[in-house]
Amino acid sequence: DVKVTQSSRYLVKRTGEKVFLECVQDMDHENMFWYRQDPGLGLRLIYFSYDVKMKEKGDIPEGYSVSREKKERFSLILESASTNQTSMYLCASSRPGQGRNTEAFFGQGTRLTVV
Amino acid sequence: GQSLEQPSEVTAVEGAIVQINCTYQTSGFYGLSWYQQHDGGAPTFLSYNGLDGLEETGRFSSFLSRSDSYGYLLLQELQMKDSASYFCAVPGNTPLVFGKGTRLSVIA
Numbered sequence: 604d605v606k607v608t609q610s611s612r613y614l615v616k617r618t619g620e621k622v623f624l625e626c627v628q629d630m631d632h633e634n635m636f637w638y639r640q641d642p643g644l645g646l647r648l649i650y651f652s653y654d655v656k657m658k659e660k661g662d663i664p665e666g667y668s669v670s671r672e673k674k675e676r677f678s679l680i681l682e683s684a685s686t687n688q689t690s691m692y693l694c695a696s697s698r699p700g701q702g703r704n705t706e707a708f709f710g711q712g713t714r715l716t717v718v
Numbered sequence: 719g720q721s722l723e724q725p726s727e728v729t730a731v732e733g734a735i736v737q738i739n740c741t742y743q744t745s746g747f748y749g750l751s752w753y754q755q756h757d758g759g760a761p762t763f764l765s766y767n768g769l770d771g772l773e774e775t776g777r778f779s780s781f782l783s784r785s786d787s788y789g790y791l792l793l794q795e796l797q798m799k800d801s802a803s804y805f806c807a808v809p810g811n812t813p814l815v816f817g818k819g820t821r822l823s824v825i826a
């Protein structure tokens with residue numbers, strides 16, 4: 604059974620803390636993504652990566668950074684957490700290219716609360 | 719850039735048919751995908767249209783018209799468990815971009 608695993612389901616952090624959200628996939632996918640989901644705003648892309656050590660900014664990268672040292676692992680870092688970063692964070696992976704095989708597989712999400 | 723537009727909410731009766739529309743504007747287009755997300759769950763893949771026309775998978779069908787930059791998801795014989803959010807998405811050689819989602823409520 605294919606799987607994308609996020610390290611925490613729920614997380615509570617204090618304002619100003621450095622926060623690490625970890626994501627691991629076991630499908631040998633090249634592409635990995637971090638999205639943020641808020642009510643009424645859908646899924647917004649924060650960062651994505653097409654390969655190891657490669658990263659590209661998405662639509663809302665401000666306040667975030669990422670790391671991809673190994674193919675299977677993609678980490679999202681909040682350098683100094685703020686209350687407006689309270690949200691559901693979803694990691695996904697997919698194969699490159701076009702067509703049906705670009706189906707994205709999602710982790711269960713991390714609900715982060717910054718207090 | 720890319721943008722996808724879909725209705726924010728739809729309500730339908732159990733056993734009925736509902737259509738969720740999606741219009742898109744993209745700089746490069748390879749096809750349209752649909753995802754389902756139940757409350758508290760992760761989005762899961764439903765269907766993909768690479769060519770114009772209708773794709774059927776059980777009670778769910780998806781349609782694409784490239785010339786109209788338009789697609790839809792059709793759900794037949796609605797069941798209560800179909801209550802969820804549905805997202806259209808544009809995959810391809812650019813990062814996967816999603817619409818804001820349509821919340822479907824199935825009522826008895």
